[in-house]
Structures are given as C-alpha cells and as structure tokens.
Amino acid sequence: MGEKIRLGIIYGGKSSEHEVSLRTAMAIMNAVDSDKYELIPLYVQLDGNWIKGQPITGKLKGIDTLRLTEGNTSKCAPAHAGEIVPVQKASPVFGIGEEVDVIFPVVHGPNGEDGTIQGLLELANLPYVGAGVMASAVGLDKWMMKNVFAQAGLPQVKYIGVLRSQWERNQEEVVRRIEQELGYPCFVKPANMGSSVGISKAKNRAELLEAMNLAAKFDRRLIIEQFVKARELEIGVLGNEELLTSVVGEVIAAKEFYDYEAKYKGAGTELQIPAKIPQHVEQQIVEMAKQAYRALDASGLSRVDFFWDEENDQLYMNEVNTMPGFTPYSMYPMLFQASGISYSELIDRLVKLALDRHADKQRNIVAAEELE
Structure with a gap:
C-alpha cells in the first residue's frame, strides 16, 4: 500500500435506489481527506455496465458529475481545474485490484447490498467496507432476516411471508390468511428492497390488494407485517467484533409511515x-442492536431499527440495514455525529475496519496442504 490509501468507490447500480447511491457516493468523495486517500470512481450504470474514472481531485458539485459514460469525458474533474479526465469501460472488479487498496461499495438495494457485489469482491480478494456476503444477503431480505431474529429470540411484530407466485395463483386464500392472522391495518413490503421502496400501509381489503400488487412488482418474496402503534427508533452500530453504538434517534414521520418520499424528499x-x-x-x-448485529454476523456498519410501543413499554426489532444511507444528512452518520464521531472520521474508521477484517480473513487456511 502506498503513502495514500487508494479508495475505490463503487456506486450506481441496477436498482431503483440508483439515485440514492449517487448521493451517497458524492457525499463520501467530497468528505474524504485528500491527503489520506486517492479516490477511484467505479460507476455501475443502470444497464449494468461498469465505468472506471480517473482519480478524483477537488470537490464535486452535483450527482450528475458521477454519471460516467463509456468513451466520453468524465465530469469528475475538479471544478477549479478545468481539465478533461478520460474514462474507460471496466470489467467488474477483476483487474481493479491492482489500482485500489480497499473498496467502499455504496450500491444500495438489489445487486448491491444483497451480497452480490460483496461476493464479487471476495472472489477478487479485495478488502471492502461493510458486511460480508451472508450478512448482506440476509440483511436485505426482510423475510430471511426475521427468521434469523426469531431464532435469536428477538421480539418482533407478527408477520407472514408470501411468494409472488402464491399471490398470483390464489389471492383469495392469501388475503384470508392475512386478515385472520394479522388483520388491518398492516404493512406490505417487498422482501428485498431498501429505502422503503414498494412499501404500503393497507387499512382494508381494497388497499391490501393494491399493496400486494405493488410489492410484487419489486420482488418475488413479499412480507406482510401486523401494524403496531409505536415510535420508530434507530441506532447505529460500528465495528467488526468489538462493537460501538451511537446514541438512539427517533424518526417522526409527517406521513403515516417513513416511506421513500419522507426519507429522501x-x-x-x-x-x-x-x-x-x-x-x-x-x-x-x-x-x-448488538444481538441482532451478531446474529447476522454483520461487520463494518449497520443501522438497527426498532418499534417501541410506548403505551405497553414493548420494544420490537424492525430490521438491520447493513448499508444505510450515508450522506452527512442520513440517519446513520447523524447518529454518530451526535455521539462525537464526525462524518470524515466515520469514513476513516470504516476503511480501517475493512482492512482489519480482510487481514483477519487472510489467516484462514484454504488448502489441506497448508496444515503440513
């Protein structure tokens, strides 16, 4: 590793959270200390093509500067320099290992925080920020996550998992089961989406039908949760095995629930x-939060969300987000800011945690001959 840490930022991606990823990437790029890091942009276009930009210097003015195109010129040049920085099409990760020391993947949602990019980085033997393959996959799939939490003995609201094929084959039976076991109102969610995409609150049968059809557009696995009158509380967790938690924050939504529009608009x-x-x-x-983090074998960072039924003083696990929104105005960095860790320091700590975890993994024996 050279004097500066060569930090590759993978952003964009083939998901409805593409724009969220661009905002996160720009915030990180503008916050890192240029004396410590050399930034390498790795853009995943909506069609899945990868574009690598030249090292970034200076501050970026808007997310459009990050929309790199093959054979074009990069707008990632520092605004004050006026120089043209060429870009090139890149093979996903392989070969990039010679140009970066560590990766910060900020591709949200499917094909990003679901273990796919993490698996690619594992194959390339590259250090990367955040949870590994298993924790990422389970952390994004709300249905599987709930199964893991149930096994760990963590309290949760009642829920039902339904496959899209089940819904399409026999809607009456699914509706009847939801009404009998959960009742109204209830929440309907695609199992594998983040940022509250595709989530609806159903107060009656007509709204339930609409909500199920909407969620089924985003995923083949759907989760339906019983409504509980509760306050939404969130906490940040930082670390690999030794865990640091932030202060607790509360989301007070002006709308009926904390949906995509409420989060990002x-x-x-x-x-x-x-x-x-x-x-x-x-x-x-x-x-x-620590129990849930360890149940998933998470690493690096996670935001852990809860429901607190204040009237009955009952706390429920909601979910763990293994790659939470990471702009300076996102909940996770703000929680740690209030805990005394600045945004730029948080990035430094996450990069170190990534390098530490990678170094620890290199200790594993991979062939029987190594025992001799």
Whole structure:
C-alpha cells in the first residue's frame, strides 16, 4: 500500500435506489481527506455496465458529475481545474485490484447490498467496507432476516411471508390468511428492497390488494407485517467484533409511515437526535442492536431499527440495514455525529475496519496442504 490509501468507490447500480447511491457516493468523495486517500470512481450504470474514472481531485458539485459514460469525458474533474479526465469501460472488479487498496461499495438495494457485489469482491480478494456476503444477503431480505431474529429470540411484530407466485395463483386464500392472522391495518413490503421502496400501509381489503400488487412488482418474496402503534427508533452500530453504538434517534414521520418520499424528499419528517426516551429503553435498544448485529454476523456498519410501543413499554426489532444511507444528512452518520464521531472520521474508521477484517480473513487456511 502506498503513502495514500487508494479508495475505490463503487456506486450506481441496477436498482431503483440508483439515485440514492449517487448521493451517497458524492457525499463520501467530497468528505474524504485528500491527503489520506486517492479516490477511484467505479460507476455501475443502470444497464449494468461498469465505468472506471480517473482519480478524483477537488470537490464535486452535483450527482450528475458521477454519471460516467463509456468513451466520453468524465465530469469528475475538479471544478477549479478545468481539465478533461478520460474514462474507460471496466470489467467488474477483476483487474481493479491492482489500482485500489480497499473498496467502499455504496450500491444500495438489489445487486448491491444483497451480497452480490460483496461476493464479487471476495472472489477478487479485495478488502471492502461493510458486511460480508451472508450478512448482506440476509440483511436485505426482510423475510430471511426475521427468521434469523426469531431464532435469536428477538421480539418482533407478527408477520407472514408470501411468494409472488402464491399471490398470483390464489389471492383469495392469501388475503384470508392475512386478515385472520394479522388483520388491518398492516404493512406490505417487498422482501428485498431498501429505502422503503414498494412499501404500503393497507387499512382494508381494497388497499391490501393494491399493496400486494405493488410489492410484487419489486420482488418475488413479499412480507406482510401486523401494524403496531409505536415510535420508530434507530441506532447505529460500528465495528467488526468489538462493537460501538451511537446514541438512539427517533424518526417522526409527517406521513403515516417513513416511506421513500419522507426519507429522501423531506416531506416534513423530523429526526429527533437523541431520542427522548427512558434510559431503560435506550439500554435495551443497545443490547438488542448488538444481538441482532451478531446474529447476522454483520461487520463494518449497520443501522438497527426498532418499534417501541410506548403505551405497553414493548420494544420490537424492525430490521438491520447493513448499508444505510450515508450522506452527512442520513440517519446513520447523524447518529454518530451526535455521539462525537464526525462524518470524515466515520469514513476513516470504516476503511480501517475493512482492512482489519480482510487481514483477519487472510489467516484462514484454504488448502489441506497448508496444515503440513
């Protein structure tokens, strides 16, 4: 490794969260210390093509500068320099290992935080920020995640998992089961999406039919959850095996729930950091967050979300997001900012955690001959 750490940022991706990824990538690129890092942009276009840009210097003015195109010129040149930086088509990861020391993947949703890119990076034997293949895959699939949490004894709201094929074959039977086991209102979600994409709250049968059809457009696995009147609380976890937690924050949504529009377009949503909750609830959240993190074998970072039924003083696990939104105004960095860790320092820590985890993995014996 040279004097500077060569940090590759993989962003974009083939998902509905493409724009979210661009915002995250730009925020990281503008925040890192140029004396510590050399930044290599690795853009995954919506059609799946990979484009590698030349090292970035200077600050980027907008996410459009990150939309690299093959055979064109990069707009990633520093705004003050006025230079043209060529770009080239890249093979996914392979060969890039000679140009980077560590990867920060910020491709959200399917084909990004679901273990696919993580598996590619494992095959390339590259250090990378965040959870590994298993934790990423389970962390994105809400249905599988709930199964893991149930095995770990973590309290959750009642839920039902339904395949899209089951829904399309026998809607009446599925609706009847939902009404009998969960009732109204209930939440319908695609199992493998983030950023609240495709999620609906159904208050009656007509809304349930609409919600199921919407969720089925995004995934073949659907999850339906019982509604609980509760406050939405979130905490950040940082680390590999030794875990650090942030303060607890609260999402106070102006709309009926914290959907995509509320998350990324404001919509009057308020983030209360730290949350105004009793100490015993905060302590319980810290312990449950660590338990959930370890149940997934997560690493690097995660945001862990909870429902707190204040009236009955009952805390429920909601989900673990292994690659949360990471702009300076996203909940995860804001939670750690309130805990005394700045955005740029958070990036430094995540890069170190990635390198540490990779070094630890290199200790594994991969062939029986190594025992001799």
